[in-house]
Amino acid sequence: MRWSQTYIPTLREKQSDAELISHQLLIRAGYIRKLAAGVYVYLPLMQRVIEKFSNIVREEMNKAGALEITMSVLCPAELWQASGRYETVGKELMRLKDRHDHAMLLCPTHEETVTHLLAGELKSYKQLPLNLYQIQVKFRDEIRPRFGLMRGREFIMKDAYTFDVDEASFNRSYQAMVDAYFAIFKRAGLDVIKVESDTGTMGGKEAHEFMFLVDTEAGEEIILTTKDGSYAANVEKADFRDLAEIKTDSEMKEMRTVDTPGAATIEEVTAFLGVDPTRLVKTLICMADGKPVAALVRGDRDLNEVKLKNALSASELEMASPEQIEECTGAPVGFAGPVGLKDVPIIVDPLVTKLRNFVVGANANEKHIVNVNIDRDFKATRIVDITLARAGDAPPVGDGVMIAKRGIEVGNTFMLGTKYSESLGAKFLDAEGKEHPCIMGSYGIGITRTPQAVLEKYHDRKGIIWPSSIAPYLVELIPLNVQQEAQVQPAEAIYKTLTEAGIEVLYDDRPERAGVKFNDADLIGMPIRITIGDKSLKEGKIELKARCEETVELVPLKEILAKVRKMAERLK
RNA sequence: CGGGGUGUGGCGCAGUCAGGCAGCGCGCUUGCUUUGGGAGCAAGAUGUCGGAGGUUCAAAUCCUCUCACCCCGACCA
Numbered sequence: 001m002r003w004s005q006t007y008i009p010t011l012r013e014k015q016s017d018a019e020l021i022s023h024q025l026l027i028r029a030g031y032i033r034k035l036a037a038g039v040y041v042y043l044p045l046m047q048r049v050i051e052k053f054s055n056i057v058r059e060e061m062n063k064a065g066a067l068e069i070t071m072s073v074l075c076p077a078e079l080w081q082a083s084g085r086y087e088t089v090g091k092e093l094m095r096l097k098d099r100h101d102h103a104m105l106l107c108p109t110h111e112e113t114v115t116h117l118l119a120g121e122l123k124s125y126k127q128l129p130l131n132l133y134q135i136q137v138k139f140r141d142e143i144r145p146r147f148g149l150m151r152g153r154e155f156i157m158k159d160a161y162t163f164d165v166d167e168a169s170f171n172r173s174y175q176a177m178v179d180a181y182f183a184i185f186k187r188a189g190l191d192v193i194k195v196e197s198d199t200g201t202m203g204g205k206e207a208h209e210f211m212f213l214v215d216t217e218a219g220e221e222i223i224l225t226t227k228d229g230s231y232a233a234n235v236e237k238a239d240f241r242d243l244a245e246i247k248t249d250s251e252m253k254e255m256r257t258v259d260t261p262g263a264a265t266i267e268e269v270t271a272f273l274g275v276d277p278t279r280l281v282k283t284l285i286c287m288a289d290g291k292p293v294a295a296l297v298r299g300d301r302d303l304n305e306v307k308l309k310n311a312l313s314a315s316e317l318e319m320a321s322p323e324q325i326e327e328c329t330g331a332p333v334g335f336a337g338p339v340g341l342k343d344v345p346i347i348v349d350p351l352v353t354k355l356r357n358f359v360v361g362a363n364a365n366e367k368h369i370v371n372v373n374i375d376r377d378f379k380a381t382r383i384v385d386i387t388l389a390r391a392g393d394a395p396p397v398g399d400g401v402m403i404a405k406r407g408i409e410v411g412n413t414f415m416l417g418t419k420y421s422e423s424l425g426a427k428f429l430d431a432e433g434k435e436h437p438c439i440m441g442s443y444g445i446g447i448t449r450t451p452q453a454v455l456e457k458y459h460d461r462k463g464i465i466w467p468s469s470i471a472p473y474l475v476e477l478i479p480l481n482v483q484q485e486a487q488v489q490p491a492e493a494i495y496k497t498l499t500e501a502g503i504e505v506l507y508d509d510r511p512e513r514a515g516v517k518f519n520d521a522d523l524i525g526m527p528i529r530i531t532i533g534d535k536s537l538k539e540g541k542i543e544l545k546a547r548c549e550e551t552v553e554l555v556p557l558k559e560i561l562a563k564v565r566k567m568a569e570r571l572k
Numbered sequence: 573c574g575g576g577g578u579g580u581g582g583c584g585c586a587g588u589c590a591g592g593c594a595g596c597g598c599g600c601u602u603g604c605u606u607u608g609g610g611a612g613c614a615a616g617a618u619g620u621c622g623g624a625g626g627u628u629c630a631a632a633u634c635c636u637c638u639c640a641c642c643c644c645g646a647c648c649a
Contacts, residue, residue, distance in 0.1 A: 512610090
């Protein structure tokens with residue numbers, strides 16, 4: 001492709017509203033333009049990256065036995081009402097009405113569509129297993145879109161769905177997808193780790209996320225993992241063993257109320273009473289589907305809202321407002337406690353049950369209660385793990401402690417069970433003629449997010465450095481001065497030779513000065529650069545340079561094809 | 573949803589407090605020169621100052637409403 005014939009609007013100055021280096025580079029290098037918050041136009045270079053990555057995904061999916069289809073972006077609301085997600089997904093769902101006032105939505109994912117499709121088609125176990133996938137645009141009305149393609153309201157995703165007759169068959173299907181995922185990300189230049197994750201509104205029993213680990217704020221997810229990687233989980237999912245040494249009293253002491261003027265936070269109360277935070281118990285008032293719940297965690301620990309939400313089977317969970325807290329406890333924020341709390345379920349973390357003579361709020365302004373004991377002084381409605389794991393905790397099994405890392409979620413896999421096949425009727429007859437719902441799985445890869453994640457790693461001060469597997473073009477060809485026939489002639493010859501050999505070349509035929517061309521080349525980041533200039537041309541040679549290396553190789557014109565192939569092989 | 577901020581030519585911004593010819597840099601067009609790391613000179617083009625309403629002799633500027641975008645928050649009592 002000749003530069004003069006395509007559209008690559010590079011910018012000299014950076015865009016102030018792009019925070020991540022990867023986002024910045026996509027804009028400056030002329031890959032994307034923003035249309036609205038979280039909505040982007042993909043320009044020619046980005047389009048090629050998307051196609052390259054999509055093709056890698058296709059190859060690996062097809063190899064794993066998946067079948068590509070295309071489902072509609074639009075979906076009638078009824079299907080989502082049938083699965084229950086029309087309500088549970090809430091405001092993230094892009095809803096609309098057609099001219100007949102019929103409720104529709106723009107799909108954020110396609111479990112309902114694909115399950116409904118098969119519900120009308122599936123008859124026999126002989127048709128299974130089945131794995132259907134598509135690469136298509138998705139919509140999520142994100143609360144706050146940011147970071148360019150990382151968190152958009154419209155984005156492209158590969159989503160696959162498996163249907164199996166039993167657990168054993170399902171496990172094979174799931175493992176095939178996991179294997180394919182590792183292969184896909186590796187080919188795109190990313191080392192990823194698989195971590196346990198919460199299933200969220202997707203439902204089902206287990207889920208995994210594929211994380212690309214980064215040190216920057218691009219890593220929106222926190223991962224806890226052992227050093228050897230034997231355990232790895234998203235922090236909101238992570239199980240743990242608490243290693244804190246707790247000094248407990250042998251005898252229960254008499255409970256009494258004490259004044260704690262001006263001490264509302266854990267820090268203030270521990271300082272005031274002169275006790276360790278582990279001797280305090282936090283009482284957090286939450287609203288679960290509109291109803292108040294008291295959650296008790298040890299003073300030095302934090303609540304894991306996802307765990308609490310799951311324990312309560314709630315579809316919406318949020319911290320109560322100060323007004324709601326006052327209404328519920330009769331005291332301002334900071335003095336809630338379980339003793340004497342009426343008509344509010346009390347969910348207690350197991351770490352709290354090990355404590356004796358602890359401190360809680362007294363449900364009265366500036367008062368706390370000391371020497372409180374569970375069962376004697378209040379009853380737990382339920383005892384369940386609701387504590388957020390943290391670095392320094394032990395993994396649920398195995399030695400050592402967990403460390404925290406940041407990651408970008410580039411893929412996920414869900415074990416859906418029969419949630420959708422039952423509610424939407426995807427059932428089959430077994431060999432005995434008995435009807436069963438399919439065991440399902442769903443599998444996503446961010447097609448637009450992943451290349452941006454790649455850029456978080458593959459760049460330098462001057463611009464992008466694409467891995468050749470997903471680069472828009474393998475080679476950028478630069479005659480430094482197109483006024484000189486002596487440069488244009490070999491440039492045209494090389495362009496022809498390489499193109500005919502099936503090598504993708506971006507030929508910078510613009511009448512720009514050398515500096516402009518070099519800077520643009522470094523910015524847009526093609527893996528191999530061929531430079532034609534007077535200096536080396538005098539010796540009958542042209543210059544070959546890898547974007548990721550400093551050294552320049554001088555090669556005779558005739559050998560260029562062989563040398564480019566050799567370098568391409570080396571860069572793989 | 574709450575708080576803060578920003579909307580001025582393609583991009584980046586000044587001008588707003590204190591009303592009085594709509595500016596600067598980059599980019600763009602044309603010509604000449606230049607040509608190995610974002611060239612020089614010259615001549616140009618490009619704006620409903622986010623939108624609507626109001627105050628005023630006069631509004632980018634003051635007032636009211638509104639829209640869009642950005643940042644922070646919406647767990648850690």
